[in-house]
Amino acid sequence: MIPTRRLFLLLWIWALTGVPAVTLTPVMSLWKLYGAVVFVLLLIDLADLLRAHPLRWSRMVEGALPVGVWSKVRLEVHNPLRKELLLELFDFHPVSCETDKMPRSIQLPAQGWTQLDYQLRPLQRGAFVFPGVQVRLFGLFGLLKRNRRYPLPTRIRVYPDFANVIKYSLLAHDQHQALMGIRKNRRRGEGMDFQQLREYRLGDSLRQIDWNATSRMLKLISREYQDERDQRIVFLVDCGRRMRAVDGSLSHFDHTLNALLLVSYIAIRQGDSVGLMTFGGEQRWLAPKKGHHMVNVVLNTVYDLQPSLQEPDYLECAVRLSKFLKKRALIVLITNLRDEDSDEIQSSLQLLKRRNLILLASLREAAIDDSLDSEVLGFDDALLHAAGHKFLEYRQKLHEQIRQTGILTIDTVPAQLAVSMANRYLQIKGSGML
Numbered sequence: 001m002i003p004t005r006r007l008f009l010l011l012w013i014w015a016l017t018g019v020p021a022v023t024l025t026p027v028m029s030l031w032k033l034y035g036a037v038v039f040v041l042l043l044i045d046l047a048d049l050l051r052a053h054p055l056r057w058s059r060m061v062e063g064a065l066p067v068g069v070w071s072k073v074r075l076e077v078h079n080p081l082r083k084e085l086l087l088e089l090f091d092f093h094p095v096s097c098e099t100d101k102m103p104r105s106i107q108l109p110a111q112g113w114t115q116l117d118y119q120l121r122p123l124q125r126g127a128f129v130f131p132g133v134q135v136r137l138f139g140l141f142g143l144l145k146r147n148r149r150y151p152l153p154t155r156i157r158v159y160p161d162f163a164n165v166i167k168y169s170l171l172a173h174d175q176h177q178a179l180m181g182i183r184k185n186r187r188r189g190e191g192m193d194f195q196q197l198r199e200y201r202l203g204d205s206l207r208q209i210d211w212n213a214t215s216r217m218l219k220l221i222s223r224e225y226q227d228e229r230d231q232r233i234v235f236l237v238d239c240g241r242r243m244r245a246v247d248g249s250l251s252h253f254d255h256t257l258n259a260l261l262l263v264s265y266i267a268i269r270q271g272d273s274v275g276l277m278t279f280g281g282e283q284r285w286l287a288p289k290k291g292h293h294m295v296n297v298v299l300n301t302v303y304d305l306q307p308s309l310q311e312p313d314y315l316e317c318a319v320r321l322s323k324f325l326k327k328r329a330l331i332v333l334i335t336n337l338r339d340e341d342s343d344e345i346q347s348s349l350q351l352l353k354r355r356n357l358i359l360l361a362s363l364r365e366a367a368i369d370d371s372l373d374s375e376v377l378g379f380d381d382a383l384l385h386a387a388g389h390k391f392l393e394y395r396q397k398l399h400e401q402i403r404q405t406g407i408l409t410i411d412t413v414p415a416q417l418a419v420s421m422a423n424r425y426l427q428i429k430g431s432g433m434l
Contacts (some may be wrong), residue, residue: 001144001145001146002047002136002144002145002146002147003143003144004068004138004142004143004144004145006141006142006143007042007059007143007144010038010227011038011113012139012144013034014031014034014035014038016334017030017031017034018031018088023197030364032192036383041141041143042143042370043140043142044139044140044141045139045140045141045143045144046139046144046323047403048139048140049137049139049144049145053083053085053106053137053148054080055077055078055079055080055135055150056077056078056080057075057076057077057078057133057150057152058075058076058077058152059073059074059075059076059091059133059152059154060076061074061120061130061154061156062156063071063155063157064154064156064157064158064159065120065122065157065158065159066122066158066159066160066161066162066163067122067123067124067158067159067160067161067250068121068122068123068124068161068249068250068254068414069121069122069161069163070100070119070120070121071119071120071121071122072117072118072119072120073085073091073093073117073118073119073120074115074116074117075089075091075115075116075117075118075133076113076114076115077089077106077108077113077114077115078112078113079108079110079111079112079113079114080111081110081111082110082111082138083110083138083291084107084108084109084110084405085107085108085138086106086107086108086137086138087105087106087108087135087136087137087138088103088104088105088135088136088145089102089103089105089106089116089135090102090103090105090133090135091118091122091130091132091133092130092131092132092133092134093130093381094122094128094129094130094156096118096122096123096124096126096128096158097120097121097122097123097128098121098123099118099119099120099121100118100119100121101117101118102118104116104118115378122158123249124158124306124307125158125159125254125257125303125304125305125306126157126158126161126304127155127156127157127158127304128155128156128157128158129154129155129156129418130152130153130154130155130156131151131153132149132150132151132152132153133149133152134147134148134149134150134216134226135147135148135149135150136148157303158303159299159303160254160257160258160260160261160299160302160303161250161254161258161261162261162299164258164261164262164356164418165261165262165265165295192263196223196224197210197213197217197221197222197223197224198221198222198224199220199221199222200219200220200221200222201222204222206385208222208223208224209221209222209223210222210223212363226373230271230272230273231272231273231290231330231429232272232273232274232275232325232327232328232329232330232380233263233264233267233272233273233274233275233288233329233330233331233332233425234274234275234276234288234321234325234329234330234331234332234336235260235263235264235274235275235276235278235332236276236277236278236279236317236321236331236332236333236334236335237256237257237260237276237277237278237279237334237426238256238278238279238280238312238333238334238335238336239253239278239279239280239281239282239305239306239307239308239310239312240279240280240281240307240308240310240311240312240335241280241307241308241310241311242312242335242336242338243256243280243307243335243336243363244307244309244363244414245336247365247366247367247413247414247415248415251307252336252363252414253306253307255363255414255415255417255418256363256414256417257302257305258283258418259334259361259417259418259421259422260298260302260334261277261295261298261299262418262422263332263421263422263423264294264295264298264427265295265420266296266422266425266426268290268291268292268294270429271290272290273288273289273290273294274288274289274290274294274298275287275288275289275325275329276298276301276302277317277321277324278302278305279312279313279314279316279317279320280307280308280310280311280312280317281306281307281308281310281314282305282306282308283320284301284302284305285324286298286301287324288325288329293301307406312335314335314341314344314345314347314348315344315347315348315351317348318347318348318351318352319350319351321352321365321370322351322352325356326355328355328357328434329356329357330339330356330357330358330359330425330428330434331352331356331357331358331359332359332361332421332425333349333352333358333359333361334361334363334417334421335360335361335362335363336362336363336364337360337362337395337398339394339395339397339398341398342398342401345360345402346401346402346405349402349405349407350405353405353406353407357408357428357433357434358407358408359407359408359409359421359424359425359428360399360402360407360408360409360410360414361409361410361412361417361420361421362394362395362399362409362410362411363413363414363417364411364412364413365413366413366414368388368391368392371385371388371412372382372385372388372389372392378394388393395411396411399411402403408424408428
């Protein structure tokens with residue numbers, strides 16, 4: 001049992017009026033009567049709270065939530081008693097989540113249902129459980145309150161943010177996809193898979209004209225081609241300590257998984273096979289396969305994966321992937337590159353390049369760009385600017401060395417990784433490089 005502020009206020013009034021009651025007999029009688037009334041009210045509250053309160057609860061929340069995104073949770077409670085109940089409510093959400101509008105104070109009508117909503121934002125991926133609900137029930141006169149806990153287990157899974165996938169699927173038209181920053185450049189001509197016949201358009205090459213169809217239709221008919229299908233894309237995901245760096249509310253690793261999910265979805269829609277392998281921590285391998293079900297397979301493979309405290313071993317990763325992957329593929333290596341990695345990363349990339357097309361996507365801390373954009377107000381700011389420029393200069397030199405060996409590269413901040421990777425993948429498909 002927990003005393004409320006109302007009880008403390010009544011006791012303070014009783015104590016303060018006790019001073020004049022010592023000298024004034026009429027006041028003493030009133031003082032004793034006041035104390036007796038408070039004591040009786042306290043006993044009534046105590047008896048009321050000791051009775052059972054068989055409240056019935058239900059919780060409605062999506063079983064799959066995206067990390068870093070606010071989602072709605074709804075609680076419903078039924079009061080079977082013939083009296084109203086005042087209570088303070090706290091839902092035992094997973095500790096890795098933020099909440100808004102929780103805890104709450106609510107009034108339950110007699111023999112009625114009450115529902116309330118609050119917002120939940122998971123900050124970590126994985127499998128979690130809501131164990132139950134805790135309430136503080138107030139007595140009839142509000143002098144005491146009692147803690148009660150009701151078991152209400154609800155299991156959820158927190159996945160990488162799939163909002164970009166949903167947005168991409170809704171904006172299916174090429175012009176609409178540009179709203180996400182994704183540009184699709186389709187090349188028509190030789191070296192691409194035949195898609196359909198259509199009427200000749202101004203700008204079509206003569207090689208596209210189907211003369212047999214033209215003679216039958218008595219008008220110019222062109223062949224239209226689409227990007228080649230049945231190709232393979234494999235993601236190499238760095239799970240090392242550098243991927244623990246945080247930009248905004250998400251780590252570099254979370255941004256990586258969000259980008260991986262979007263590009264996987266786009267590749268599957270293009271008819272390609274998608275696979276992945278992790279290194280620098282927990283090692284997982286998913287062989288390249290095609291089909292719309294692979295989006296869920298990719299999600300369930302990485303949703304509980306966390307970055308480690310290890311250093312990434314690029315060479316060991318390249319050797320291991322060479323054993324698994326026997327056919328040519330587009331390999332997308334996602335990491336946070338440093339100039340001290342120069343020798344090892346280049347040896348690893350050359351090993352993978354023997355049979356595959358390589359795209360290196362390196363994450364750059366947004367804090368570096370922010371510091372270079374800030375105003376220089378003193379010597380410390382000048383040192384910070386100089387260090388930032390030096391750091392970026394080393395990165396640019398390393399990326400240039402890698403590009404000279406025939407490796408494609410991306411150097412971007414985490415927030416832009418998904419769009420940058422999607423654009424580069426579509427560019428590769430359209431150019432026929434793979």
